Structure formats: structure tokens, C-alpha cells
Amino acid sequence: MFSTGSKYFFGISVLGAVSFAVYMLLIGESAIGATALFGLVAAAGLLTALVLFTRDGDAGEEGVAASTAAPTPSMWPLIGAIGAALLLVGTITSAVVTLLGIVVLLAALVEWTVLSWSERASSDASYNASLRKRLLNPIEFPVLAAVGLGVVIFSFSRVTLAVEKSVGATAFIVVGALVLAAGVLFSLRPNLKRGIVIGVCVIGAVALVAAGIAGLGVGVREELVLAKEEGHYTHQECGAEESEHFDKLPLEVISATASVDSTISLVDGKLVASVQGIAGEQNSITIPRSNPTNIVFYNASEGEYRLVANLGKKMVTDGVNEDVIQCTQLIPQGAKQLLTLTIPKPAMAGKPYTLTVPGLAGQSIEVIVP
Amino acid sequence: MRRRIIGALAGVTTTLFLAGCATNAPQDTWQPKGPNAQKIDNLQKPVFAVAGIIGVIVTVAIIVAVIKFRDKGQPIPHQSHGNPALEITLTIIPALILTVVGVFTFRTVFDLAKTSDTEMIINVTGQQWWWEYDYPVQNEFGITQPIITSGQLVIPAGTKVLLRQTSRDVIHSYWIPALNGKRDAVPGRVHLNRIEADKPGIYAGQCTEFCGLSHANMRMEAVALSKEDFAKWVANQLKPYTPPAENTLAKEGETVFMNQCIRCHQVNGMKRADGTPVIAAPDENVVSGAAPNLSHLMTRNTFAGATFDLLNKSCREDVWNADSESFGAKYLTGVTEDCLNQSDLRGWLRNAPAMKPMYANPALLASTGGKYRGMPNLGLTESDIEKLVAYLLTLK
Structure with a gap:
């Protein structure tokens, strides 16, 4: 009666229902908690019915034999171990490290799980690889893009905080213009050698990260340190003006x-x-x-x-x-x-x-x- | 079995469809009572018709396809990729429809955002779970001193009223469907929303941004009065406070009020025995820092964020069902002892959180430093309640 997929959602439904009952009995009536758990039960129940109705989307009818090959070597267990280590270290050092550990661990678990599953999906390795890409690329690309963007923003912000205000603004304009120029060049010359494009991008990224690390080492400029010490961001003076370093606009x-x-x-x-x-x-x-x-x-x-x-x-x-x-x-x-x-x-x-x-x-x- | 399912589905669909035909629906978005709401109505009816026709066509097409081409063991038909003519046609048709809808939508949006011809201004402040209305000085309407009220927004009919909306705590949304669309009230921001009523009457509304435990009870009512009646209402709101006569139950109620209610609720003009003004301190007791000002409470028809009626059922129906000519006189009568909804008011004074869900249990207020969200159970005795009701009835 139950298909493979429906068992999964049915399990979540049952677990959610039990959690809902336990929550109501032990923690008491709470609009948010009870609503969330009830919502989980309803959503999982709906998915169970949907998966049952479609018989797992007829996934088993592709007629591709399951693989019996041994799994290929993977870096994800190692990355998962690093995540677990960060998680443990974070519990005694900093919440940021804990958070990083959780993110790395979760990423490794998802990647490793999908990789293992896809490798056994059929006996065709290329089909398995495409299956993995189809599932994970829509998640990997935006996440990697967001991380890359975060690194760029963080690195550049360290630079602008370290140098004079006018220098920072000039650097922003120059770097922005260079990125735009490179983008235009790459689009106008689609036959440009792949190695050149990759080389330019890597050199630019490394230079930016290096500048960010250097900015981090130098620290924020003196004007901002003094302004912070004067408490300009938290109070307004009513008497004689004592502060000198504040943003006039x-x-x-x-x-x-x-x-x-x-x-x-x-x-x-x-x-x-x-x-x-x-x-x-x-x-x-x-x-x-x-x-x-x-x-x-x-x-x-x-x-x-x-x-x-x-x-x-x-x-x-x-x-x-x-x-x-x-x-x-x-x-x-x-x-x-x-x-x-x-x-x-x-x-x-x-x-x-x-x-x-x-x-x-x-x-x-x-x-x-x- | 199949017939039963189809019959049940048809029954449910018909019921839902007929439910939309109710005429006595004060928050019906299809019954505009002012020019702003009329503009929205003029847009939404044709858009709804177009969307409805397309929806029916698509639904029928899907149902036909699902039934006609269902898996009956036939071989998989020939798979083709790409049909430029069909794809372009199916892109252009929706694009054209959306363009036409977009043009009229933008025009309506800009029309509704117009404030240059505003005639009256009212500040509207949302708070969990009630609305406060304060009227800045506007001599042309006889408002020579600021007026503050809550629960019911009183406006002159046929007047372009600009609401300057904000919030003290979380995001709320102000919506009186018969007068205009909804507009969020956001902490730290002032959002402008204009309403205008064609005729005198009461127009109901509801907070439409989930704002916590009693969001569903955060109602509002706009009361439109003729210009003459509005002037009378203003004059009454500006009347100085009149303390109850000595040696009356109401006077004893005033003492109870000063000992209990004044911690949060202001009554403008109230003074202590030594002549010092009584200033409420809701900022010390309520998380959001304010509680409804109860000056001239009995000129309103509702209390507790318009959740409950101050008028009993028959008196309220008399006001709500009045024609526009007689409405003003009935509304301005206010709440008399005969018309007072004793049951709800006494119940509220007895145990407010039991009537409207609020964060008012002292044992659960550690996260707010003991401050309430809403009105707590004050533990008043029946005697105190008797006195308070007598006193509140004097706030005309």
C-alpha cells in the first residue's frame, strides 16, 4: 500500500502528531508552538497523500537497474568531521564558531547523503551524476554565490574602514569600474581563452581577499575609533560640544x-x-x-x-x-x-x-x- | 461512490459560492461607501472578471486533459519540443492582459496615494490590540485642542480625511473595506492613508496584519457624521471634565478609578482632591507604553479595541440600522444607562483576559519586566465594579 516516498512523509506525520500531543500535554497550550506542530502534521499528511496518489511520481518505472558498484571516494565525510569539530569547539568558545560548525555539518550531511543516494540510483554513472546535479545544483549555486558575495562585501568593507574616507570611495569606484570593464570584455570576446578568464577572476578574488585581510590587520581608521570612544553613536550632547569626530551628514x-x-x-x-x-x-x-x-x-x-x-x-x-x-x-x-x-x-x-x-x-x- | 464525492464537492462549492452573496456583511470588499473604495472597486471588478474567465478556462482545460489523457496503458505519444508560434502567442496574450491591468492598477494606485487635497488629518496609532486616534488642532473643524479617542474613528462625511498611521509595537494594518484599501502601520514610520465616506453611518474594519495573540480581536469602526453632527461631536469632546456629584455611587467609582485604572487609563481633566492633575502612567505598566484614553468614553459605541459593544444589542442595532438622516442624532446620544451593555462591561472589569486573549498573567511576564500586553485582571470586587460602571457612565 505504502510507497517508499510515502513512508517517509507518513513517518514525519506520525512523529509530528506525537510531538503535538506531547507538546500540548507537557508544555501546555501555546498558539505558536501548537500551530507550528499542527501545521507540520497537516503538511506532512498532505504530502503523504500526494506521494501515495502519484506513487512516488512513478520513479520506479524508469527501468534503470540499480547500481551494485562500490561508492566513490568523497571529501564530504572529512568536511562533516570538520563541521562536528567546529561545533564542539564553538560550544566552549564562541556562538559564531558553533553556527559555522552547524552550517558546515548540515552542508556535509546533505551533500554526502545525496551523493550516496545518487551513486546507487542506477548502474549508469553519468546518469547518477546528472541526477545529483539536478537535485543539488539549484541549491549549491545560489549558496556559493551568496557566500562569494559575502566574502567580497566583507573584504571590501575591511578595506574601506581601514583607509581614509576619500580613498575608500575612490577604491570603490576604481574596483567597480574594473569589474565592469572585465565583464564587458568577457561578454564581447566570448572566444577568449578559458584559462585567461579564470586567471583574471582568481587573481581579482585573491587580491580582494588579501586586501581585506590586510585591512583587518590594520584595523579601522583612527577617526572612527575616536568617534566610538566619544560615544557619538549613542548620545547627543546638550552642553558644550566636546566631540570632534562625528558624521556631519x-x-x-x-x-x-x-x-x-x-x-x-x-x-x-x-x-x-x-x-x-x-x-x-x-x-x-x-x-x-x-x-x-x-x-x-x-x-x-x-x-x-x-x-x-x-x-x-x-x-x-x-x-x-x-x-x-x-x-x-x-x-x-x-x-x-x-x-x-x-x-x-x-x-x-x-x-x-x-x-x-x-x-x-x-x-x-x-x-x-x- | 464517485457520485457521492461529486455531490459533496458540488454542495461545498455551492455553499461557498452562496456565502459570498450575503448582503449584511459590513466588511464586504464589494460594497464601497466612499470614493477611495469606489476606485478600488472599479478596478477589482473587471480584473476579477478577467481572472475568473481565465481561471475557468485553465481549470476546465486541466480537468479535460487529466481525464481524457489519463494513463490507460496506451503507448507514450510522440514527444515534440518547441512550437514558436504557439509559445509566442501564449506569451503575448497574458502580457497584453497584464499590461492593460497594469495600466489601470498603476493609475488607481497613484490616485489613491494623492494627498494634496486633504481636508482633515487624524493621527492613527496601532498597539496590541487596539487603535488610538488623535486629532491635531484644526480650527476649521472647531478642533481648537487636540482630541484623543480610540475604538471608533469619527469623521465628517464627504470630507477627505488623511490618516497618518504608525504603530507603537509591532506591524498592524488598518483596513476599513468600505472606505479604502488596507495600509500597514509600522513602528517608527508614518504611513498615509486617506478615507472618505459618502454618507453618515458606521463602517467596520479589522486589523489585517497578524500582530499577536488577539489580532483577530483588533477591530475598528469608522463613524461618519454629517458636518453639523461632527461639529457637535467635536464640541462635546472638547468639553472639560465634569467630576461626579458628591455622595453618589459614581463619585465612589471615581475614587476606585483613581486607585486602579489611572495607572494606565487617562481621563483628561481629572484632578486629585488637592487639585493636582491626574496623569496616567501606562509607560510604567504596559509594554507598548499606552492604554486607551477614556475621556468621553460613553460617546463611543465600543470598548476594548472595538472588540465589545458598549451598547446593548437592541440599541446598537438601532444605531447601525439608522438611515443616514437620523444616524447622527442616534450616534450622538451616546451610551445611556438603559442602553449600556452591562454584561460585557462588567465581565471586562471582572476579568479582562478571560474575555480577550492578552499577555496579562503576572506569573508569565518575566520577559517584559512585569509589563502587560493588554489589560490584566485587576481583582476588583463586585462592589468596585458597581461603582466603576456608575462612574464610567458619567464620561459623556
């Missing part, structure tokens, strides 16, 4: 510009607000309580200015209150900075929350928290 980060509620601009000494979705200039912005809200400060005036959010007072000890303020950096003309406000409570009557610019009297934007 942080809004070049796409994620920041894509999530802006409103923009506060300082134009000709006047503070105005433009709110997403609302036409015209505003003198107040309304933001929901307890909701992180991104505001951009744009300095269009001559000189360096910062935006200060005055968010009332908070009690630090009994009877002692201190001002709650948040600030952007001092930014030069033409620069923008992001300020994320999370205001848990509405302002007290007569004491509104405001956005102001120190040194600019009479200019403020009211922040209304309903």
Missing part, C-alpha cells in the same frame, strides 16, 4: 531618512516644522505618547546650531526635579541630524513641550502629546 543613512515624522528647519533664523502628510509650514507637531518618533533637524542658516527638545521635568529624588532635554549635535549649515523622541506622558497644562535652538530667542515649535 548622518542622514545619508537610508533607514533614517525613510522613517521621518517631521522636519524642523532653521531657515534665516526662523524655526519651522514640516510634517509628513500635512501641507505647509507648522508651528507645532503632534506625536503619540510612548511612541518613538523620528524628527529631523535641518540647519539652513549660517553657523552651527543644535536642536533641543525640552520635555518637562522628571523627579530624580524626593522633591528634586531635573529638566528632561534631548539634543542633536551642533551641526553646520546644510547638515541634518535625526532626533528620536519617545515621550511617555502629556505635558502639564501651561508647560508645553518645545523644540528650540539655543541662542535663537523667540523661536520654538510646540510638541503636543495628546
Whole structure:
């Protein structure tokens, strides 16, 4: 009654059903866990029925005799052993090593299993090889491409972090142009010797990886180290400017510009607000309580200015209150900075929350928290 | 046996088909009640017709092929590879169909994204598992102070209303099918969604992005009022808080509210005995940092994220089934003691998590530092509940 394939899915169905029962009994009712296991049972059951209905896709009707030859030597057991070793080492060193071990082990298991199965699929070695390729190439090629891309990105990022900003940008343009030129050349000259193409690619890859390793050895450039030490990525200063190394155009980060509620601009000494979705200039912005809200400060005036959010007072000890303020950096003309406000409570009557610019009297934007 | 199977399949298909013909379906995507939804309807009906015809043709072709050419032991027919004329034809026809659909789809998408002629703005904030609506100051509508409400979005009919949507916790999606398509509410982002209702009435909706345990209970209702009625609604929302009269059950309820509910729920204008304003602190008790503002609660028809009705069944039907001329007056009556859905409101106060699944069991809140997702069981006594109901009824 049961075909070979259906037994496999039937087994998963039964195992899933038992797991579902045990889960419900021992762990209790959980929408996610129970749903996942029930989904597994349903999916495996469906596949069982499908495989039974199609009789394993008539796989046995190809009329090719099974192979009796001994399996060919393979590197995968060795790679699997390396993966297992990494997995063990990782448990006492680093989670990254563990993860790497798991990935290597899983890859070796899949490759070795499919290789062994394909070698016994028929007595025709070339047919067996094509069978293996048909199964694994759709997985191998994207994975290898992703890994290759990751190596390229990681290597190049080490280089750009190590060298001066302008040098990094120039290197990016030059390398990109070289890759493009090589690609165009290869496509225009399809008869180019295979050895030349492979040689160019290998030399380029080795050079990039070597540059990445060198960049890793040199470390990130001093400016970034200092900026990190100054804590520029985690705080905004409200007092005298102490930090020197910071990105003066942080809004070049796409994620920041894509999530802006409103923009506060300082134009000709006047503070105005433009709110997403609302036409015209505003003198107040309304933001929901307890909701992180991104505001951009744009300095269009001559000189360096910062935006200060005055968010009332908070009690630090009994009877002692201190001002709650948040600030952007001092930014030069033409620069923008992001300020994320999370205001848990509405302002007290007569004491509104405001956005102001120190040194600019009479200019403020009211922040209304309903 | 085969006849039975075919009969059963035909029965199921007919039932499903007829289920789509229900007229009393408030979330029916085929019954637009505003220009934005009408634009979508104008697109989806022809597209559905084209897709339906193609679907029927393909299904019939597959069934015929499966039955006619099934394996009956005949030899494998001659296998041919490639038929350029047929392949090009079968590529061009779908491409042409998709191009025509694409042109009209893009036009509709751009039409719906238009915000330049917006007349009114409302900020919409999603949270597990309710929606908050706040109305920024808009003097042209008499909104001289921000208004905040939840559960029911009140809008003037015939007005282009722009919803500025965001979320405090996870991704939600705002969808009132009769007024427009769905639009996600994403934390940290403001998404724009415009709605407009042709006539006064109530239009139901449902969160359409899975957002956790009570996603299915995260409902919403848009209430459209005539411009005159909307002005009355605004005026009422701007009325200052009136504390209950001394020595009444409601006054005792106010005390219970201040001791229990105020930890999360704000009632604007409420003051302590010493005159200091009472400010709720949901940020200290709720993971997402907010709880519904209960100012003028009894002007709404729903509570608990529009999951439950504040009006009892007959009063609610009276409002829902009112014609557009009399609807405004009925809605603005609000919730009277006679119309209050005592059963659900008392049940909610007695044990909220038992009525709506929420992460509110103190024993299971280690991962959130003791903060709730939803309303916990406050362990109120029946006497407290009696007082609270009396007090809540005063929030008109």
C-alpha cells in the first residue's frame, strides 16, 4: 500500500502528531508552538497523500537497474568531521564558531547523503551524476554565490574602514569600474581563452581577499575609533560640544531618512516644522505618547546650531526635579541630524513641550502629546 | 461512490459560492461607501472578471486533459519540443492582459496615494490590540485642542480625511473595506492613508496584519457624521471634565478609578482632591507604553479595541440600522444607562483576559519586566465594579 516516498512523509506525520500531543500535554497550550506542530502534521499528511496518489511520481518505472558498484571516494565525510569539530569547539568558545560548525555539518550531511543516494540510483554513472546535479545544483549555486558575495562585501568593507574616507570611495569606484570593464570584455570576446578568464577572476578574488585581510590587520581608521570612544553613536550632547569626530551628514543613512515624522528647519533664523502628510509650514507637531518618533533637524542658516527638545521635568529624588532635554549635535549649515523622541506622558497644562535652538530667542515649535 | 464525492464537492462549492452573496456583511470588499473604495472597486471588478474567465478556462482545460489523457496503458505519444508560434502567442496574450491591468492598477494606485487635497488629518496609532486616534488642532473643524479617542474613528462625511498611521509595537494594518484599501502601520514610520465616506453611518474594519495573540480581536469602526453632527461631536469632546456629584455611587467609582485604572487609563481633566492633575502612567505598566484614553468614553459605541459593544444589542442595532438622516442624532446620544451593555462591561472589569486573549498573567511576564500586553485582571470586587460602571457612565 505504502510507497517508499510515502513512508517517509507518513513517518514525519506520525512523529509530528506525537510531538503535538506531547507538546500540548507537557508544555501546555501555546498558539505558536501548537500551530507550528499542527501545521507540520497537516503538511506532512498532505504530502503523504500526494506521494501515495502519484506513487512516488512513478520513479520506479524508469527501468534503470540499480547500481551494485562500490561508492566513490568523497571529501564530504572529512568536511562533516570538520563541521562536528567546529561545533564542539564553538560550544566552549564562541556562538559564531558553533553556527559555522552547524552550517558546515548540515552542508556535509546533505551533500554526502545525496551523493550516496545518487551513486546507487542506477548502474549508469553519468546518469547518477546528472541526477545529483539536478537535485543539488539549484541549491549549491545560489549558496556559493551568496557566500562569494559575502566574502567580497566583507573584504571590501575591511578595506574601506581601514583607509581614509576619500580613498575608500575612490577604491570603490576604481574596483567597480574594473569589474565592469572585465565583464564587458568577457561578454564581447566570448572566444577568449578559458584559462585567461579564470586567471583574471582568481587573481581579482585573491587580491580582494588579501586586501581585506590586510585591512583587518590594520584595523579601522583612527577617526572612527575616536568617534566610538566619544560615544557619538549613542548620545547627543546638550552642553558644550566636546566631540570632534562625528558624521556631519548622518542622514545619508537610508533607514533614517525613510522613517521621518517631521522636519524642523532653521531657515534665516526662523524655526519651522514640516510634517509628513500635512501641507505647509507648522508651528507645532503632534506625536503619540510612548511612541518613538523620528524628527529631523535641518540647519539652513549660517553657523552651527543644535536642536533641543525640552520635555518637562522628571523627579530624580524626593522633591528634586531635573529638566528632561534631548539634543542633536551642533551641526553646520546644510547638515541634518535625526532626533528620536519617545515621550511617555502629556505635558502639564501651561508647560508645553518645545523644540528650540539655543541662542535663537523667540523661536520654538510646540510638541503636543495628546 | 464517485457520485457521492461529486455531490459533496458540488454542495461545498455551492455553499461557498452562496456565502459570498450575503448582503449584511459590513466588511464586504464589494460594497464601497466612499470614493477611495469606489476606485478600488472599479478596478477589482473587471480584473476579477478577467481572472475568473481565465481561471475557468485553465481549470476546465486541466480537468479535460487529466481525464481524457489519463494513463490507460496506451503507448507514450510522440514527444515534440518547441512550437514558436504557439509559445509566442501564449506569451503575448497574458502580457497584453497584464499590461492593460497594469495600466489601470498603476493609475488607481497613484490616485489613491494623492494627498494634496486633504481636508482633515487624524493621527492613527496601532498597539496590541487596539487603535488610538488623535486629532491635531484644526480650527476649521472647531478642533481648537487636540482630541484623543480610540475604538471608533469619527469623521465628517464627504470630507477627505488623511490618516497618518504608525504603530507603537509591532506591524498592524488598518483596513476599513468600505472606505479604502488596507495600509500597514509600522513602528517608527508614518504611513498615509486617506478615507472618505459618502454618507453618515458606521463602517467596520479589522486589523489585517497578524500582530499577536488577539489580532483577530483588533477591530475598528469608522463613524461618519454629517458636518453639523461632527461639529457637535467635536464640541462635546472638547468639553472639560465634569467630576461626579458628591455622595453618589459614581463619585465612589471615581475614587476606585483613581486607585486602579489611572495607572494606565487617562481621563483628561481629572484632578486629585488637592487639585493636582491626574496623569496616567501606562509607560510604567504596559509594554507598548499606552492604554486607551477614556475621556468621553460613553460617546463611543465600543470598548476594548472595538472588540465589545458598549451598547446593548437592541440599541446598537438601532444605531447601525439608522438611515443616514437620523444616524447622527442616534450616534450622538451616546451610551445611556438603559442602553449600556452591562454584561460585557462588567465581565471586562471582572476579568479582562478571560474575555480577550492578552499577555496579562503576572506569573508569565518575566520577559517584559512585569509589563502587560493588554489589560490584566485587576481583582476588583463586585462592589468596585458597581461603582466603576456608575462612574464610567458619567464620561459623556
